[in-house]
Amino acid sequence: MDVKELLNQAKIDKDTLGDLHVLRFYSSFVTVSRGKVLKVTKPYLKYCPLAGHLYDEIKRLKDFDAEIVQRKIKEIVESKISQFGFFTENRELFRDSIAIPYGASEILMYAMRKRIIDAAVIVCDGAGTVIVDKPGVIQGIGARMNGLFYTSPIGRTRERLEDAGCEILFPDAAIDQVKGVEKAAELGYKNIAVTINALMDENFQKLKRMEEKYKVSVTSLTICTTGAAEEKIREIEEYSDIVWSCASKSVRERMGEKAILQLSKKIPVFVLTRKGLNLVSSYSSEEYFMKSLDPGKQYILDSTRGGKRLKMGDFEAYLRETKLPVRSKSEPRLAKNKMGSAGKFQKKKNERYA
Numbered sequence: 001m002d003v004k005e006l007l008n009q010a011k012i013d014k015d016t017l018g019d020l021h022v023l024r025f026y027s028s029f030v031t032v033s034r035g036k037v038l039k040v041t042k043p044y045l046k047y048c049p050l051a052g053h054l055y056d057e058i059k060r061l062k063d064f065d066a067e068i069v070q071r072k073i074k075e076i077v078e079s080k081i082s083q084f085g086f087f088t089e090n091r092e093l094f095r096d097s098i099a100i101p102y103g104a105s106e107i108l109m110y111a112m113r114k115r116i117i118d119a120a121v122i123v124c125d126g127a128g129t130v131i132v133d134k135p136g137v138i139q140g141i142g143a144r145m146n147g148l149f150y151t152s153p154i155g156r157t158r159e160r161l162e163d164a165g166c167e168i169l170f171p172d173a174a175i176d177q178v179k180g181v182e183k184a185a186e187l188g189y190k191n192i193a194v195t196i197n198a199l200m201d202e203n204f205q206k207l208k209r210m211e212e213k214y215k216v217s218v219t220s221l222t223i224c225t226t227g228a229a230e231e232k233i234r235e236i237e238e239y240s241d242i243v244w245s246c247a248s249k250s251v252r253e254r255m256g257e258k259a260i261l262q263l264s265k266k267i268p269v270f271v272l273t274r275k276g277l278n279l280v281s282s283y284s285s286e287e288y289f290m291k292s293l294d295p296g297k298q299y300i301l302d303s304t305r306g307g308k309r310l311k312m313g314d315f316e317a318y319l320r321e322t323k324l325p326v327r328s329k330s331e332p333r334l335a336k337n338k339m340g341s342a343g344k345f346q347k348k349k350n351e352r353y354a
Contacts, residue, residue, distance in 0.1 A: 007031065012038060021087045021125050022150040026051050027226060027247070028073050029149070035081050035088045040070045045226070045247055046335040049266040050100070064335050084144060087125050089156035093164065094140040098313045102263045104195055104221050104244065105142025106313055109135040111193065111282040117219065119189035121180035123197075126154030128173035129180040130166050131187070137164050147197055147224035151175070178206050185214035193219045193279065196240070198228040204239035219275050225251045226332075241276030244269050247332035256325020260293065262300045263312075265328035285311035290319075298324045 012020070012031055021032045027045035031038045046064045077086075085091040098106050111117045112135040120132050124141045128151055132138050153173040161168060167187065169180050177194050184192045196202045207218050219241045226246040228236070233250055236243055237258060245252040245268045252268060259270040260277055271277050274295055281290035289308075293299060300322050301312065307320030 020152050024147040025077060026073050030077050032087045037074045037077050040073050042066050043069045044335050045332060047333040049330045080144060089154055091126060091157045092140055093160055094136045095143050096136050096139060099143035101315055102269050104223055105139050107280060107283050108193055109139040111279050112138060114282040116279055116282045117191045117193045119184045119192045121177055121184055121192060121194040123148050123175055125151045126157035126173060127161055127168050128175050129169040129177055130161060131180060131184045132166050134164060137166060177202050181207055181218055182210055185210060185216045191217045193221060195221045195223055198222050198225040198232055198236060204235050208239060219279050241273045242269060242271050252325055259324050260295050262324050262326060264302050265326055266330045268325060283312050297321055300326050
């Protein structure tokens with residue numbers, strides 16, 4: 001399913017609306033226009049520990065009821081719009097505090113503070129693909145934002161990002177992270193990190209070729225993996241540096257077997273390469289110790305006491321050697337054995353979709 005098909009099902013005409021944004025939250029696709037939620041697709045996720053931790057509306061749900069969850073998702077997204085200005089001219093764009101312990105924007109913020117990277121290619125509602133070279137803007141854009149699949153330009157947001165020194169790739173707020181990395185390299189950045197939505201048609205191999213062509217280092221952070229097709233998971237396994245497992249059992253099992261380091265147990269983040277380890281190390285109080293971990297071994301870093309105590313961002317964690325993946329009874333759970341059509345957003349090669 002592509003964005004056009006998704007909007008057709010929701011009976012939404014993006015050309016008529018002009019202002020339109022599509023994100024995914026708690027396994028539902030949510031369409032927003034002019035600061036209002038228009039449509040929430042049926043969720044297929046029964047439980048998410050992160051959503052339960054952040055939102056009392058989700059935590060208090062005892063039994064899964066798709067209609068109730070849909071209403072809660074609508075309320076939560078509308079609260080994000082009200083509180084952070086998402087999808088509006090009042091969009092929050094600057095932040096220094098940690099919102100999610102092992103969030104991608106948090107890790108990137110620290111990596112830029114410590115000059116591990118000099119540019120991050122990320123996605124912002126109202127702007128699309130953006131090249132950012134300031135830590136506070138990385139976190140301002142990424143904190144509390146879920147997977148963004150489509151967005152349209154918001155003039156004031158674009159102006160403020162440009163005033164902050166950001167490079168916006170496309171006038172129509174298109175999302176193309178590979179082109180974003182290429183532009184960053186052309187602008188002279190040498191150590192580039194990029195977030196890749198696993199359900200979008202981004203080509204990891206092209207990123208590797210850019211490293212050779214432009215003589216740069218590119219660290220890829222793969223997010224939004226729930227519902228990713230097997231073909232894409234194989235590509236992620238081969239080329240990605242850090243992967244968020246979300247609610248994907250396949251990602252959890254396959255990346256866990258390969259990973260050097262697992263961050264957290266409930267929704268594991270897997271560090272697959274030395275390059276990924278260097279990036280994550282910047283988030284630690286023991287940066288050089290983390291960088292010296294043996295890539296031939298496996299480690300977990302979480303809140304379970306035991307092993308070496310570290311500070312990650314502004315919270316305490318413990319590192320120990322163990323076989324991965326380490327599972328948890330509190331992992332995300334699907335409401336059905338098979339996901340609905342919204343979970344099959346994954347674009348494949350030759351313009352085919354799973």
